[in-house]
Amino acid sequence: MKATIFSPATAQGKAGVAIVRISGPLAVEAMKKMTTVKKIVPRQAVFCSIRTLTGTVIDNGLVLYFPSPNSFTGEDVVEFQIHGGKAIMSSVLNTLSSLENFRPAERGEFTRRAVENSKMDLTAAEGLADLVDAETEQQRKQALRQMNGALAKLYEGWHDCLLKHLAWIEAYIDFPEEEIPESVSQEINQKIFNLSSEITAHLNDGHRGEKLRDGFQIAIIGAPNAGKSSLMNRLAQRDVAIVSSTAGTTRDVIEVRLDINGYPVIVADTAGLRNTNEEIEAEGVRRAKAKASQADLVLWVKDALVNQDVSEIEGIDPQKIISVMNKVDKTLPQKDNNVWISAKTGEGIEVLLAKMADFVENQMSLREEPSLTRLRHRKALEECLQYLHSALEIKEIELTAEDLRMAMRSLGKITGQVQVEELLDVIFKDFCIGK
Ligand SMILES: Nc1nc2c(ncn2[C@@H]2O[C@H](COP(=O)(O)OP(=O)(O)OP(=O)(O)O)[C@@H](O)[C@H]2O)c(=O)[nH]1
Numbered sequence: 001m002k003a004t005i006f007s008p009a010t011a012q013g014k015a016g017v018a019i020v021r022i023s024g025p026l027a028v029e030a031m032k033k034m035t036t037v038k039k040i041v042p043r044q045a046v047f048c049s050i051r052t053l054t055g056t057v058i059d060n061g062l063v064l065y066f067p068s069p070n071s072f073t074g075e076d077v078v079e080f081q082i083h084g085g086k087a088i089m090s091s092v093l094n095t096l097s098s099l100e101n102f103r104p105a106e107r108g109e110f111t112r113r114a115v116e117n118s119k120m121d122l123t124a125a126e127g128l129a130d131l132v133d134a135e136t137e138q139q140r141k142q143a144l145r146q147m148n149g150a151l152a153k154l155y156e157g158w159h160d161c162l163l164k165h166l167a168w169i170e171a172y173i174d175f176p177e178e179e180i181p182e183s184v185s186q187e188i189n190q191k192i193f194n195l196s197s198e199i200t201a202h203l204n205d206g207h208r209g210e211k212l213r214d215g216f217q218i219a220i221i222g223a224p225n226a227g228k229s230s231l232m233n234r235l236a237q238r239d240v241a242i243v244s245s246t247a248g249t250t251r252d253v254i255e256v257r258l259d260i261n262g263y264p265v266i267v268a269d270t271a272g273l274r275n276t277n278e279e280i281e282a283e284g285v286r287r288a289k290a291k292a293s294q295a296d297l298v299l300w301v302k303d304a305l306v307n308q309d310v311s312e313i314e315g316i317d318p319q320k321i322i323s324v325m326n327k328v329d330k331t332l333p334q335k336d337n338n339v340w341i342s343a344k345t346g347e348g349i350e351v352l353l354a355k356m357a358d359f360v361e362n363q364m365s366l367r368e369e370p371s372l373t374r375l376r377h378r379k380a381l382e383e384c385l386q387y388l389h390s391a392l393e394i395k396e397i398e399l400t401a402e403d404l405r406m407a408m409r410s411l412g413k414i415t416g417q418v419q420v421e422e423l424l425d426v427i428f429k430d431f432c433i434g435k
């Protein structure tokens with residue numbers, strides 16, 4: 001028999017209420033053994049006492065029952081809503097542990113069972129994990145959309161389109177005396193070509209969905225003493241980096257996470273760029289350059305009182321640079337390509353933030369079509385595309401059919417139509433306990 005699993009569904013610590021979720025064939029047994037409730041109406045809360053197996057009352061609370069298959073996991077699910085206290089929780093969990101065929105749930109195991117019971121596909125499960133992890137409004141929207149099946153619909157649509165054309169081809173394979181008419185094979189080729197273009201467009205989206213999920217990377221670079229760390233502290237609105245008049249203060253890359261108009265942003269302060277023989281500082285400069293080249297946006301900070309050295313931005317795509325002139329409190333701003341600010345007084349910061357927000361929004365805002373959100377999906381789609389390209393080459397129809405089958409398999413791996421055990425282990429390992 002499949003084990004009945006249980007876990008707190010709410011975060012640890014003191015709280016008004018905590019929920020314990022139980023899922024599996026014996027869920028109702030737990031309710032019968034730990035409460036005086038013998039019969040229960042599905043999805044209706046019953047107030048009762050919750051007890052140990054010897055009848056000692058642990059707490060008073062609510063019990064709820066979601067019979068299979070109309071539950072989150074698709075199995076019988078029972079929930080105890082108890083008070084959120086450490087002793088209460090551990091006593092409930094200990095009691096559940098002592099029941100035969102019961103065990104604590106592993107990370108993501110409830111969701112895994114939901115996938116296995118076809119309550120949701122893998123992309124929806126990943127959307128759910130992202131929804132729990134979402135820190136900003138736009139991340140929440142993207143995750144909710146994915147959880148509600150936007151990506152599944154797209155990928156399953158492609159899968160079904162391939163299935164239809166594969167069936168046509170197989171019909172001709174089954175009757176080898178029939179030559180596949182030129183018009184039919186042309187139509188199939190056209191459809192495969194269209195599909196591969198659609199997948200290519202989906203892949204070439206500037207990684208917007210992945211950036212929204214992982215955070216948009218901004219690097220602050222410039223000469224020593226330009227005021228990079230001061231700007232960082234100003235943006236973060238707290239004292240995260242050391243500021244001093246000594247040139248070469250910052251060595252390590254220091255990062256803070258910010259929310260700009262609902263978009264997640266990671267800002268990195270870096271070591272001042274200069275030629276140096278000092279070993280540690282040189283390593284700092286190397287890291288600063290590496291950060292700048294990976295970043296989605298670079299804030300190039302200059303000191304208005306010092307001559308500029310354009311070699312600082314050598315090799316960085318000019319499209320992703322915002323030029324910032326700092327220390328405007330010491331001089332008069334000029335009309336040029338720079339955003340003039342004072343990290344010290346805060347002057348001009350609003351303008352800079354608005355410019356940053358434009359950049360961020362431009363590259364991450366949600367589009368009508370759902371965006372790719374994970375490297376896992378990207379890899380599978382690239383694989384699918386390779387098979388489609390191969391299918392377009394002229395060859396025996398048996399081989400074309402095999403290419404289409406493999407292309408479908410790549411799509412199936414994304415949604416979980418093709419279930420690979422190791423894949424599930426990797427995906428659900430990142431989930432939280434109780435999800
Ligand atoms: N007047 C004025 N001084 C500033 C401003 N921003 C920074 N400073 C001063 O400039 C000096 C260097 O500031 P930091 O923020 O440490 O500069 P940095 O670019 O991080 O320097 P390194 O870490 O050494 O590369 C400090 O003395 C700051 O107080 C500004 O807007 N106006």
Ligand SMILES: [Mg+2]
Pocket residue numbers: 228229230241242243249250269270271272
């Ligand atoms: Mg610094």
